[in-house]
Amino acid sequence: MFRAPALIAALFAALLGFLVASGRESERARGTGRGPDRAGARTERCVSCHVKPEEDPGGSHSRAALGCASCHLGNPLAFGKERAHGGLEREPGALSTAAMTCGREGCHPREAARVASSLMTRASGIVSVDRFAFGEIPSPDSNETVADALAAARPTPAGLHLRKLCAGCHLGARRANRDDAIHGNGSGCAACHVARLTKVDPSRAHPPIDAHVPNDRCFGCHSRSGRISLTYEGLAEVEPHQIGGGSRPCAAVKLADGRPACRVAPDVHQTAGMSCIDCHLHTELMGDGMARTHEEEQVEVTCEACHGPVRVGGEVPWSDVKDAISLEIRERENRREDFLRKGKREGSAPDAPTRLGSRGTPILNLLRNSSSSSSSSSSSFVWTLIRKLDGVVLPVKQTPRDANHARKGHERLSCSSCHTAWAPRCDTCHTTFDAARTQWDFAAGKPTAGAWMERSEGFSWGPPLLGVRSDGRIVPAAPGMILDIDATAVDGGKTSRRLLAPMEPHATGKKARTCESCHRAPAAPDFEVGTRTGFRGLNAAEKRRVAAARLEPR
Amino acid sequence: MGGSALTEAPPGGARSPSGDLGRLAFGFLAVSALSGLALVPFFSPAHALESLERLHDGMPWGFFLRALHAYSSFGLLVTTVAHLVQVLARRTERQLSAGAWWRSVLLFPLTFLALLSGFVLRGDAAAAEALPVWSRIAETVPFLGPELQRLLLGVIPGDVGAISLHHAGTFTFLLWLITAEHGRRLVPDARSLVLAGLVSAALAGAVPLTLGPPPGASPSGAAQILLGPWYLLGLQGALVDLPVPSAWLAPLLLVLLLGFVRGADGRARRLLLVLAGAWVAAWVGFTARILLLAR
Amino acid sequence: MSSRRDFLGELWRGTGGALLAASALILHRALRAAAPAPRETTLSAEAVSRAIAEGGAEWGDLFVTGPPSAPAALSLACTHLGCRVRPASSGGFACPCHGSRFTADGSRTAGPARASLSRALLERRGASWVARL
Structure with a gap:
C-alpha cells in the first residue's frame, strides 16, 4: 500500500512541477501573438506576432498573401518564438535553400533552378582566368566553379587568391560572407530582387521584393574587374594618388565603398535613362539552365538585336517564339494592360514581330509600333524600347545602310569596336602575398592569416584596344590582367602576365571613334601606353591629332 | 469476468508488495485515459500537427495537458515493466489463472502499440517517418501482413484517422479490459490514481515535451538520424542490423518467453528468464547502437 | 432434455x-x-527538363533525373522501411531512419537497405511525362 510519505513526496513534486509549469504558462501567454494567424489560405502563426506594417514586403510578396514561412521557412504552426524560429532562413533566396523558398513548387522553381547553374553563381570564368593567370592551368577554359574552388582542402596560390579577393562576387555567397561594398540584402535571388534598405525608408524592417531591378543592385559586383557598372555611369576608377596630382583633369567623386573615381562621359544608353535590365535578358541574368564558362557565352543580347542589321532569323513573329518564360510574361503583361501596353503597340496579335537575342530569347520590351510621324515614307513602323523601371518609351535608331557601315575590310568589326568612347585601363597590377597580415577568407567566412595585396601605379582610360576574338570578330579588348604575381610566400613563385580580355566596355559614345584612333594610336599596337613617339607615315596634322588623342602617360 | 470479479480483493493485496506497482500502473492508465479524453476536443487527425501546435502553445495550459497525457503513458509503461520484474522476482505469477496470465503478458505489446500510435499522431517530421516504418514492418507478417497493416494503419496513405481511433479506442479499451481483469477491479483505487496523477503532473510541469522541428534546426535540413520515441530506440537500433521481420518476431519471442514462465518450474523457468534477460540486454545494446549512429 | 440443451448450445456456438x-x-x-493501385505521377515536360538541367530535382516522392532523351524518376522512399531519403552532404x-546510403543514381551502398531505390522510366504522354511506381 502507498503510505503517507509517498503521498507527501508526490504532492511536493507536483507542486514544484506546477510552479515551473505556471512560469512556462505565463511566458507562453506573453509570447503568443495576438494578431490573426492566417495568410493566404494557410495557417501562418508568424503573422500573429509580426504585425507591424514595416514588416510587410508588400506587392506580390505581401504578408497577407504569402505570410512569412513561404520564404523564411521555420515552423509557421508554432506559437512561441523559439519553436517558430526553428529552421528559420534569415536570408531567403540564399541558394542553399532556394529550392525551398523562392524556388518552391508553385512559385519560381524554374528560375531558382536556372540561377543555380548560371554564370553569376558558378563564376567559372573568374576561376579559370585566375588559375590561368597564375599559370596553374594551360587554358582559361576550365569548368571549375567558385564553389569547387572554395571547397578545395589545400588551396593553390590561385585558389587562395580567389578565397581572399574574388570569391565574394557570386550568388552563392551568403550575406554575412560578403565584402562590405558588395553587401546587399542577401544572396542568391535576393542579391538582385531585394532592395537595399538604405535605398528605401531605413525604418522599414522588411525591404520590398521586386522584378524591377535598379542598377545599384548590379553595381556591387559589376563595378569591379571589368568595371562595366562604373563605365556605364561615366565613372573611371583611379588610385587615390591620381586625384588632384595627375596631369589629367578629373572631376573626382567617391564611390560608396570609398574608391575614388573621375567623371567621364557616361554611356549614351545611360543618358537615355536605361538600366541594365532594359537590355539584358532573363537568360543572361538568371541563366538558361546551361553551365557556361565565360561571360561572353552567357550574354545573349547584341547591339544589332535592337539597332539592326538584324541577323537572319533575329526577327520573328511571336507565334514562333519558343522561350516559355517570355511567353508567360507577355501573356501576363497583356492581361495587365500595363507595362508593355504603354508602348502603343500593335495589339497582342501572335503575328506581331519580336526581335531575339543570339539564342532566341525575345527582347520583351522592344516593340514595333506604327510610325507616329506620318511624313516618314520609307517605313511605316518604328522600333521602340520601353524602359522597364518607369515605362518611358524610347525610339530605337536603326543602323543606316551607309558607307560608314559597309566599309570594306571592316566586316568583322563589332559595333562596340567603333562606338565605344572609352574604356578603363589598368596597365599595372602588382599582386603579392603577405603572410603576416590577415584578410577575409570567403571559404572560411572569417578573416584568416595571409593576405593578397594589390598595388597599381594608376588607372587610366581612353579609346579601347581592339583584339580578335576566337570566333574571328574584332572586339574591344581590355588589358585585363597586366600583372606581376609574387606568390613566393605560398610556394607559388613569381609570374608576370600580360593578358588582354575581350570585353564590352559599356561606354557607347554619341560618335564613332576616328580611323586614327585605331590605325595610328600608340595604344593600338601595344598596351604600353605612351611609350611610342615616332609615327612613320603621318603628316604633321595627323601627328598633332594623334598627340592630342594620346593617352595619359603613367 | 463476472460482477464478483470487480468487488473481490486484488491478488496479493496488502500482503504482496508487487500489487503496489500494478495498482500504480492502473492509476497511470486511468490518468492517461482521462487526460487523453481532455485532449480529444483539440485534436484533428486531418490536421494533426497544426491542431497539436494550437493546443501546445495556443491554449492556456495546453502544453501541460499534453505533457500530462504523455508522462502518464510513460508512467504506465515503466510501472508495468517494474510490476512484471517484481512479480517474476517474487514468483507470484501463479496468483493469476493461466488464461489471465497470458492475457496480462499481452499488455506489453498493447502498451507499446498504444504509445507508438500516440507518437504517430503528433504528425511532425519524426512521426511522419514512423508511419511507413510501422507499415512496412506489419507487411512482413506472413499470410496476414497486408491485412494487418491496413487494419492497423487504415487504407488511406498518410492519413492517421484509423490510428487515432485505434489509439483512443481499440488499444485503450483492450488495455483497460485486461488490466481490470488482471487487477479484478473496474477502476483503480483512489490512492494509486492520485499518486499517478501527482507524479505525472510533476513530470509534465518540470520536463517540457517537444513538438515539430527543434529550435535552432538548420533550414537546409541536413540528413540526420531521426530517433523516434525513446521506448523504441532498441527496435530502431535492431533494424539497422537485423532483418525487418525481427521487428515483430522479437516482441513475439518475448511474449512467448514470458507467457510460458507461469507454467514452467525450476530449470525451465530459469532458462526462460535468462533468455528474457538476454532479450532485454540486446534491447539495451541496440539502443546504444542507434544512439551512437545518430551522434 | 439435457442432450437437447447441449444441441441448442452447440447450435448457438x-x-x-x-x-x-x-x-x-x-x-x-x-x-x-484496398491494396494500393500502382501509383502514377504526372509531371509537366517543363518540370522534367528543368529537373534534368539542374542535375536532378525532387518532385513529391520522386527524384527526377537522367539524360534529356530518357528521363527517369527515382522513388525517394528508402527500400528498407520506407522513410524518405534525403540528399546527403557527401553526395547521393x-x-x-536507419542510415542506409544510396548513390546519386539510386544504387545502395551501405546500411540495412538491400535493394537500390526503385526507378521508373518516364513515359511521354502528350505534353507531360508519367512516372509509374
Missing part, C-alpha cells in the same frame, strides 16, 4: 462461429481490395 468466420472473410476481402542519398 456454431452459428456464432460461422458469423465470425463470415465477418472475418468479408473484412479480409475488403482489406485485400541518405536515409534518416
Whole structure:
C-alpha cells in the first residue's frame, strides 16, 4: 500500500512541477501573438506576432498573401518564438535553400533552378582566368566553379587568391560572407530582387521584393574587374594618388565603398535613362539552365538585336517564339494592360514581330509600333524600347545602310569596336602575398592569416584596344590582367602576365571613334601606353591629332 | 469476468508488495485515459500537427495537458515493466489463472502499440517517418501482413484517422479490459490514481515535451538520424542490423518467453528468464547502437 | 432434455462461429481490395527538363533525373522501411531512419537497405511525362 510519505513526496513534486509549469504558462501567454494567424489560405502563426506594417514586403510578396514561412521557412504552426524560429532562413533566396523558398513548387522553381547553374553563381570564368593567370592551368577554359574552388582542402596560390579577393562576387555567397561594398540584402535571388534598405525608408524592417531591378543592385559586383557598372555611369576608377596630382583633369567623386573615381562621359544608353535590365535578358541574368564558362557565352543580347542589321532569323513573329518564360510574361503583361501596353503597340496579335537575342530569347520590351510621324515614307513602323523601371518609351535608331557601315575590310568589326568612347585601363597590377597580415577568407567566412595585396601605379582610360576574338570578330579588348604575381610566400613563385580580355566596355559614345584612333594610336599596337613617339607615315596634322588623342602617360 | 470479479480483493493485496506497482500502473492508465479524453476536443487527425501546435502553445495550459497525457503513458509503461520484474522476482505469477496470465503478458505489446500510435499522431517530421516504418514492418507478417497493416494503419496513405481511433479506442479499451481483469477491479483505487496523477503532473510541469522541428534546426535540413520515441530506440537500433521481420518476431519471442514462465518450474523457468534477460540486454545494446549512429 | 440443451448450445456456438468466420472473410476481402493501385505521377515536360538541367530535382516522392532523351524518376522512399531519403552532404542519398546510403543514381551502398531505390522510366504522354511506381 502507498503510505503517507509517498503521498507527501508526490504532492511536493507536483507542486514544484506546477510552479515551473505556471512560469512556462505565463511566458507562453506573453509570447503568443495576438494578431490573426492566417495568410493566404494557410495557417501562418508568424503573422500573429509580426504585425507591424514595416514588416510587410508588400506587392506580390505581401504578408497577407504569402505570410512569412513561404520564404523564411521555420515552423509557421508554432506559437512561441523559439519553436517558430526553428529552421528559420534569415536570408531567403540564399541558394542553399532556394529550392525551398523562392524556388518552391508553385512559385519560381524554374528560375531558382536556372540561377543555380548560371554564370553569376558558378563564376567559372573568374576561376579559370585566375588559375590561368597564375599559370596553374594551360587554358582559361576550365569548368571549375567558385564553389569547387572554395571547397578545395589545400588551396593553390590561385585558389587562395580567389578565397581572399574574388570569391565574394557570386550568388552563392551568403550575406554575412560578403565584402562590405558588395553587401546587399542577401544572396542568391535576393542579391538582385531585394532592395537595399538604405535605398528605401531605413525604418522599414522588411525591404520590398521586386522584378524591377535598379542598377545599384548590379553595381556591387559589376563595378569591379571589368568595371562595366562604373563605365556605364561615366565613372573611371583611379588610385587615390591620381586625384588632384595627375596631369589629367578629373572631376573626382567617391564611390560608396570609398574608391575614388573621375567623371567621364557616361554611356549614351545611360543618358537615355536605361538600366541594365532594359537590355539584358532573363537568360543572361538568371541563366538558361546551361553551365557556361565565360561571360561572353552567357550574354545573349547584341547591339544589332535592337539597332539592326538584324541577323537572319533575329526577327520573328511571336507565334514562333519558343522561350516559355517570355511567353508567360507577355501573356501576363497583356492581361495587365500595363507595362508593355504603354508602348502603343500593335495589339497582342501572335503575328506581331519580336526581335531575339543570339539564342532566341525575345527582347520583351522592344516593340514595333506604327510610325507616329506620318511624313516618314520609307517605313511605316518604328522600333521602340520601353524602359522597364518607369515605362518611358524610347525610339530605337536603326543602323543606316551607309558607307560608314559597309566599309570594306571592316566586316568583322563589332559595333562596340567603333562606338565605344572609352574604356578603363589598368596597365599595372602588382599582386603579392603577405603572410603576416590577415584578410577575409570567403571559404572560411572569417578573416584568416595571409593576405593578397594589390598595388597599381594608376588607372587610366581612353579609346579601347581592339583584339580578335576566337570566333574571328574584332572586339574591344581590355588589358585585363597586366600583372606581376609574387606568390613566393605560398610556394607559388613569381609570374608576370600580360593578358588582354575581350570585353564590352559599356561606354557607347554619341560618335564613332576616328580611323586614327585605331590605325595610328600608340595604344593600338601595344598596351604600353605612351611609350611610342615616332609615327612613320603621318603628316604633321595627323601627328598633332594623334598627340592630342594620346593617352595619359603613367 | 463476472460482477464478483470487480468487488473481490486484488491478488496479493496488502500482503504482496508487487500489487503496489500494478495498482500504480492502473492509476497511470486511468490518468492517461482521462487526460487523453481532455485532449480529444483539440485534436484533428486531418490536421494533426497544426491542431497539436494550437493546443501546445495556443491554449492556456495546453502544453501541460499534453505533457500530462504523455508522462502518464510513460508512467504506465515503466510501472508495468517494474510490476512484471517484481512479480517474476517474487514468483507470484501463479496468483493469476493461466488464461489471465497470458492475457496480462499481452499488455506489453498493447502498451507499446498504444504509445507508438500516440507518437504517430503528433504528425511532425519524426512521426511522419514512423508511419511507413510501422507499415512496412506489419507487411512482413506472413499470410496476414497486408491485412494487418491496413487494419492497423487504415487504407488511406498518410492519413492517421484509423490510428487515432485505434489509439483512443481499440488499444485503450483492450488495455483497460485486461488490466481490470488482471487487477479484478473496474477502476483503480483512489490512492494509486492520485499518486499517478501527482507524479505525472510533476513530470509534465518540470520536463517540457517537444513538438515539430527543434529550435535552432538548420533550414537546409541536413540528413540526420531521426530517433523516434525513446521506448523504441532498441527496435530502431535492431533494424539497422537485423532483418525487418525481427521487428515483430522479437516482441513475439518475448511474449512467448514470458507467457510460458507461469507454467514452467525450476530449470525451465530459469532458462526462460535468462533468455528474457538476454532479450532485454540486446534491447539495451541496440539502443546504444542507434544512439551512437545518430551522434 | 439435457442432450437437447447441449444441441441448442452447440447450435448457438456454431452459428456464432460461422458469423465470425463470415465477418472475418468479408473484412479480409475488403482489406485485400484496398491494396494500393500502382501509383502514377504526372509531371509537366517543363518540370522534367528543368529537373534534368539542374542535375536532378525532387518532385513529391520522386527524384527526377537522367539524360534529356530518357528521363527517369527515382522513388525517394528508402527500400528498407520506407522513410524518405534525403540528399546527403557527401553526395547521393541518405536515409534518416536507419542510415542506409544510396548513390546519386539510386544504387545502395551501405546500411540495412538491400535493394537500390526503385526507378521508373518516364513515359511521354502528350505534353507531360508519367512516372509509374
